[in-house]
Amino acid sequence: MPAPRLYDYAASCNAYKVRLLIAQLELDVERVEVDIFAGETLTDDFRSLNPARTVPVLELADRRTLPESGAILWHLADASPLLPADSWTRTQVLRWLLFEQADLLPATGGLRFRLQTGRWQAGSAPAQARHAAGVEVLRLLDDHLRGRAFVVGDSYTIADIALYGYTHVAHEAGLPMDDFPHVDAWLARVVGQPRYMNDVVPYPPNARVGTGRSIYG
Amino acid sequence: MPAPRLYDYAASCNAYKVRLLIAQLELDVERVEVDIFAGETLTDDFRSLNPARTVPVLELADRRTLPESGAILWHLADASPLLPADSWTRTQVLRWLLFEQADLLPATGGLRFRLQTGRWQAGSAPAQARHAAGVEVLRLLDDHLRGRAFVVGDSYTIADIALYGYTHVAHEAGLPMDDFPHVDAWLARVVGQPRYMNDVVPYPPNARVGTGRSIYG
Incomplete structure (x- = not known):
């Protein structure tokens, strides 16, 4: 089985949340960078991953896909101390x-x-x-x-x-x-938490076009 | 133990979602109507129920409180067929x-x-x-x-x-x-689902003041 994939963008903190969890739980997840300002979320391929055309998206080894950062955190942290069972x-x-x-x-x-x-x-x-x-x-x-x-x-x-x-x-x-x-x-x-990391960058200045969806724009 | 209470507003569909679930699961929950346009979410008492001053809020029999309609649905539906265990x-x-x-x-x-x-x-x-x-x-x-x-x-x-x-x-x-x-x-x-109900009303016209919070306003 291949490793799960995270479709990711460095400036998105929705995506960073998942990167941080992956680092802290030491999970094996392949990172796939998506350039949202170059139209890479507007392709048919990306639509098949997430019709809402947002990052992050988690693609499991069996090709099931999951958008929504909060749902991805929940899925990956389930059975770990970061999501208690109570x-x-x-x-x-x-x-x-x-x-x-x-x-x-x-x-x-x-x-x-x-x-x-x-x-x-x-x-x-x-x-x-x-x-x-x-x-x-x-x-x-x-x-x-x-x-x-x-x-x-x-x-x-x-x-x-x-x-x-x-x-x-x-x-x-x-x-x-x-x-x-x-x-x-x-x-x-x-x-101060174990294995904390931070690799967030700012959005590119004057990146006025590309994402193309009014609900995120 | 008293019944749980739902702090509720008839025109809010966030609140209606919870009313619908309560009806469909036939739960014993007391409904407390809150007039959001008369400032009733702006009191100190309401703040102690929900600092974000939104409805709905669920107050459990032991006085624990829960805002956020989605979290209330999750709590009330847990262990029912409306929230499968998988x-x-x-x-x-x-x-x-x-x-x-x-x-x-x-x-x-x-x-x-x-x-x-x-x-x-x-x-x-x-x-x-x-x-x-x-x-x-x-x-x-x-x-x-x-x-x-x-x-x-x-x-x-x-x-x-x-x-x-x-x-x-x-x-x-x-x-x-x-x-x-x-x-x-x-x-x-x-x-068409069993025990479906609908008692939503429109918001009052020209209710321009009252809720008082910029993030909801």
């Missing part, structure tokens, strides 16, 4: 995976994407509205982390990895991270 | 719960909310952009449902309930549902 703990992990994708990502990673690629100018009306949303979601996360070492329970889980992904680059979107001391301390705890 | 099936359910909250909800339910409450006018630039996103996500769902009876596997699961929530009112946001025949047939299959 039902209530799993429900809490799921809660934070949903919050991260629906609320935190648009207001941090979505803003970073649009500013770095030149879709929005800093200080423009849409950027200001998204910045305000970013402050709100980071305030929620900061309040949650007051008195807690990790997002769910007492140990490091994929909920931490999921939330770390875009939070750790939120300063690149101009968000005022000094205002969130509990987030700051938690980011440092994530960095 | 690991890969659960991963697929999770994939669609994430897609629904991150992609489908903003482009359907988010548009419906803003049009019905008078935040946006139909045909305005933000409404047109969101409409285009709605067409894309419904196209993805329609393509997925071609040749499938249900969203995951061969049986009705909480992935169907989650996606049904805002899809079944997407026409209220002006989305062209006649263009999505596989979605249409699937909506009818959901309606």
